Amino acid sequence: MAYQLHYWPGIQGRGEFVRLALETAGAAYVDVARGDAKAGAGVPAMMRYLQGDAVQRPPFACPFLVDGRKVIGQTAAILLYLGPKLGLVPRSETDRLWVHQIQLTLADLVVEAHDTHHPIAGGLYYEDQKPEAKRRAEDFRRERLPKFLGWCETVLQRNPGNDAREVPRLVGARLTYADLSLFQVVDGLLYAFPKATKRVLRKAPRVAALHAGVPGNRRLAAYLASERRLPFNEQGIFRRYPELDA
Amino acid sequence: MAYQLHYWPGIQGRGEFVRLALETAGAAYVDVARGDAKAGAGVPAMMRYLQGDAVQRPPFACPFLVDGRKVIGQTAAILLYLGPKLGLVPRSETDRLWVHQIQLTLADLVVEAHDTHHPIAGGLYYEDQKPEAKRRAEDFRRERLPKFLGWCETVLQRNPGNDAREVPRLVGARLTYADLSLFQVVDGLLYAFPKATKRVLRKAPRVAALHAGVPGNRRLAAYLASERRLPFNEQGIFRRYPELDA
Numbered sequence: 309m310a311y312q313l314h315y316w317p318g319i320q321g322r323g324e325f326v327r328l329a330l331e332t333a334g335a336a337y338v339d340v341a342r343g344d345a346k347a348g349a350g351v352p353a354m355m356r357y358l359q360g361d362a363v364q365r366p367p368f369a370c371p372f373l374v375d376g377r378k379v380i381g382q383t384a385a386i387l388l389y390l391g392p393k394l395g396l397v398p399r400s401e402t403d404r405l406w407v408h409q410i411q412l413t414l415a416d417l418v419v420e421a422h423d424t425h426h427p428i429a430g431g432l433y434y435e436d437q438k439p440e441a442k443r444r445a446e447d448f449r450r451e452r453l454p455k456f457l458g459w460c461e462t463v464l465q466r467n468p469g470n471d472a473r474e475v476p477r478l479v480g481a482r483l484t485y486a487d488l489s490l491f492q493v494v495d496g497l498l499y500a501f502p503k504a505t506k507r508v509l510r511k512a513p514r515v516a517a518l519h520a521g522v523p524g525n526r527r528l529a530a531y532l533a534s535e536r537r538l539p540f541n542e543q544g545i546f547r548r549y550p551e552l553d554a
Numbered sequence: 555m556a557y558q559l560h561y562w563p564g565i566q567g568r569g570e571f572v573r574l575a576l577e578t579a580g581a582a583y584v585d586v587a588r589g590d591a592k593a594g595a596g597v598p599a600m601m602r603y604l605q606g607d608a609v610q611r612p613p614f615a616c617p618f619l620v621d622g623r624k625v626i627g628q629t630a631a632i633l634l635y636l637g638p639k640l641g642l643v644p645r646s647e648t649d650r651l652w653v654h655q656i657q658l659t660l661a662d663l664v665v666e667a668h669d670t671h672h673p674i675a676g677g678l679y680y681e682d683q684k685p686e687a688k689r690r691a692e693d694f695r696r697e698r699l700p701k702f703l704g705w706c707e708t709v710l711q712r713n714p715g716n717d718a719r720e721v722p723r724l725v726g727a728r729l730t731y732a733d734l735s736l737f738q739v740v741d742g743l744l745y746a747f748p749k750a751t752k753r754v755l756r757k758a759p760r761v762a763a764l765h766a767g768v769p770g771n772r773r774l775a776a777y778l779a780s781e782r783r784l785p786f787n788e789q790g791i792f793r794r795y796p797e798l799d800a
Contacts, residue, residue, distance in 0.1 A: 366708060366709075368659045368662075382658040389651060402624060405626060405631060405634070409626065409628045413628065416614075416665075427673045427690070429693035443674045444673070444675065447674060447675035451675070463611070
């Protein structure tokens, strides 16, 4: 049975991390909330899980995955679950936990990237928190972005064998969902903060090489060129507000 | 060999979630950074993992756990690893993933609680971001706190058997690390936002009952009464700034 992915239609958002894994593995899945509400899909189908009374273990928010009777929320938990099924993690439990730890750290970076344009409240518009956003974005560009991508660079540097690889890997020799997620984060950062991100990437050549090389994967490339890959926009996590970049 | 927990001395912080699990299980552990630097412990010992060149898989930040040759960062990943070893998760993989999903959601709440006093930058003082903190805290009290604790209440309500239990459980019939973490979060929220939290807890009686009942565990109670349990203070995640509560 195909996996069901539930996430807001219209943005890549956190759903995209799950989508990249499913697409790269060639897994059968339905992007439920992008479907037709008249046919029982769409946002109402997603809302039945989030707000209905019938789900014994309701996710706090989307994205969530439905696999038969299982309902799994939290992006990193979804990937922890899917990783072995999709062949996107190494064999050993220790390595899998390390992949997960990297994913959780990237998730922290995603929160901070989001909060540059929403430092006060997710429920308010950007226009209602512009001065605060400017302050937060400056700290993000100067302190946090270099720290996070610098850590990723260190991880890539210390993963044995990367020097001999055309495309470096975060963990082991084969592609993992953490590589896909780092690709996605860098892609989003280049969209939102092109100046700051390019500056940081000059000091993180392995991260840049991973971002450039990961789409060499045939299935991923096909997905990225498809209509299923929505463009970044100013409703998502990574937003291009020129006043927040420098 | 005893586990090594590495976390900032002087605050409960995120380290406390790991500490509660270790203490409740009666596990042998060393709180390294609280030890004596002259004896090879203390903050310098922690920094060797975070900043040194010798760790192949360096954590991004503390807390991290050292178990023999394994170094595991990210609070939720540490608990995922320790849960089965400490007897603080159910047997089935599905249930364990649900415990982890709850932990990740509580981790999101912890970030938001922290950012009420640091909405602009973790590297700046609270005094440098007071007006912004006031706005963010208001949204947190009105929107986020009720939403997060309301979700916890739903999870407790839908966990079969809780009506017959003196102390409700988030998952299954026995204590899990998610219960300990929800106890800790509520404890911190009651410290930081006593007015707002008590108001929310009146509509979340099961969460209140869990918070009141979890310390009935003998080992946990002994820990909470010990000097190892630091008091909450204004350097940690949960800070009592009366101007942020209402």
